Amino acid sequence: MKLSWWKLLCIALLFYTVIMGFLGPVPRLAILNESIRNLYFHVPMWFGMVLILGSSVFHSIGYLRTPLMSNDDKAVTAAHTGILFGGLGLVTGMAWARVTWGDWWVNDPKLNGAAIGMLIYCAYLVLRNSLEDEGQRARISAIYNIFAFATLVPLLFILPRLTDSLHPGNGGNPGFNQYDLDSDLRLVFYPAVIGWALLGLWLTQLNARLRRLERIAEEKNEVVASR
Amino acid sequence: MKYIFSLLMVLAVSANSFAQGIEMADALRSDGKIYVVVAVLSLVLAGILFYVIRTDRRISRLEKEMGDK
Numbered sequence: 001m002k003l004s005w006w007k008l009l010c011i012a013l014l015f016y017t018v019i020m021g022f023l024g025p026v027p028r029l030a031i032l033n034e035s036i037r038n039l040y041f042h043v044p045m046w047f048g049m050v051l052i053l054g055s056s057v058f059h060s061i062g063y064l065r066t067p068l069m070s071n072d073d074k075a076v077t078a079a080h081t082g083i084l085f086g087g088l089g090l091v092t093g094m095a096w097a098r099v100t101w102g103d104w105w106v107n108d109p110k111l112n113g114a115a116i117g118m119l120i121y122c123a124y125l126v127l128r129n130s131l132e133d134e135g136q137r138a139r140i141s142a143i144y145n146i147f148a149f150a151t152l153v154p155l156l157f158i159l160p161r162l163t164d165s166l167h168p169g170n171g172g173n174p175g176f177n178q179y180d181l182d183s184d185l186r187l188v189f190y191p192a193v194i195g196w197a198l199l200g201l202w203l204t205q206l207n208a209r210l211r212r213l214e215r216i217a218e219e220k221n222e223v224v225a226s227r
Numbered sequence: 228m229k230y231i232f233s234l235l236m237v238l239a240v241s242a243n244s245f246a247q248g249i250e251m252a253d254a255l256r257s258d259g260k261i262y263v264v265v266a267v268l269s270l271v272l273a274g275i276l277f278y279v280i281r282t283d284r285r286i287s288r289l290e291k292e293m294g295d296k
Contacts, residue, residue: 003280011276018268022261028249202279209286216293 006198013195017041017188025184031100038096039181040188044196045089046114050156052200053082053121057149060142070212072138075145077207079124081200086118101166110167113155120148 021040029036056078063071093111094104105111127144131137160170181189255261 003283007280007283014272014276015269018272019265022265022268028251030249033250034252199279202283206279206282206286209290213286213289213293 007202010195010198010202013191014199017192017195020188021192024188027182027184035096035099036185038092039185040192041196042089042092042096043189044193045085045092046156047193048197048200049082049085049089050152051197052078052085052204053149053152055201055204056082057145060145063138063142067135067138069134069138069215072142073211073215074204074208075142076128077211078204079121079145080207081204083118083121083125085196085200086114086121090114090118106166108160108166109163110156110160110165110170113159117152117155120151124148 017040021037026034026036056075059071059075059078063075093114097106097111098104124141124144128137128141131140160167164170252261
């Protein structure tokens with residue numbers, strides 16, 4: 001079996017990230033010092049999370065349009081990966097905040113927004129587990145997923161920009177500015193974002209395929225049992 | 228073109244001298260110990276990716292078996 005091109009691209013970009021992320025030049029900034037290299041690992045978690053949760057919503061809408069269980073499987077596996085990436089984004093951000101801002105957690109709109117967003121997605125998992133009927137679970141959680149994503153985007157990208165925030169790219173800034181991101185950083189940062197996002201999609205795809213196989217196995221068992 | 232290049236050079240040199248006071252892990256780099264860090268991280272990444280690829284292949288094999296029957 002040969003790996004598809006995007007999986008090979010994922011492997012290449014992740015190795016590039018790890019090697020160039022530590023050997024490549026970075027700007028010499030006060031307070032941040034060498035920890036600026038966290039940019040290649042912390043920020044792609046969030047970019048990847050938004051992309052994967054976006055694909056989850058895409059499949060949820062797909063389920064509402066054509067109620068196939070395969071759509072629900074894709075939506076829930078993507079949500080799982082997205083929550084994993086978000087959780088990693090939170091803890092890596094906390095470790096970074098400890099050395100640059102002086103505390104594990106500061107009451108900053110960006111951080112609190114991210115935490116609320118993650119809690120909303122945890123509630124998605126709880127909601128799914130509380131519903132017995134398969135079709136009902138798929139339908140209700142698909143609708144919840146749309147609202148969850150629609151809440152996450154303002155929590156992460158709009159509300160923190162309306163006020164002051166310690167976090168770069170916020171407090172009136174439209175995004176990264178010249179102080180946050182120079183050309184040396186971009187050279188590794190963009191490949192890192194793509195690499196980590198592709199890894200997330202890969203893990204999601206594996207889980208979705210497993211779920212499909214489980215479903216086929218279940219159906220076969222039912223056929224055998226009814227004979 | 229020449230003018231732009233020399234301007235960039237001046238900017239680069241001035242930015243460099245401006246940033247000299249900032250402490251970076253220069254000793255770690257000149258010792259070559261940074262390569263140890265990169266080697267370890269590459270090995271960990273290689274191990275994890277190997278595991279993911281193996282899982283991918285096992286799923287593909289299962290798909291083939293279940294699809295054939």
